[in-house]
Amino acid sequence: MAAKSANLYVRIEPEVKEQAESILSALGIPASNAINMFYKQIIFQKGLPFDVKLPSTRPVDLSALSEAELNTELEKGYADLQAGRDKEASVVFADIRKDYQP
Structure with a gap:
């Protein structure tokens, strides 16, 4: 060494x-x-050992949306649900705890 x-x-x-x-x-x-x-x-x-990039999606600030924009976001969520792109809340919270708790 x-x-x-x-x-x-x-x-x-x-x-x-x-x-x-x-x-x-x-x-x-x-x-x-x-x-x-x-x-x-x-x-x-030969570079940083992790990705350095802006997130591809950002949380939606519902308070800043018009009624039409809010309806569009709700429709996206409903389409995800219909397509099976959903998770049980317990799984989501377990993932959050795993990622953000020491």
Whole structure:
């Protein structure tokens, strides 16, 4: 293993740093090791090791819709239901918990 002698100075939002370091601590990984792992993945992937893109869909702000636009959104939802593109609420909430709870 190469000797670690390079320094990296960054400015980051305090809340982001605190939350990330709390998770890393629970995993037993020092922040410097996590950053080193991130950099190695950038090298390995020849880019960022995750997609960087805008979401293809965005939540609909119902309060900003006209009656016609609201009806269109409701019709889309009904069409999804008719086509079998639906999930039980318990499955949706389990997915949300899995994705967003530590």
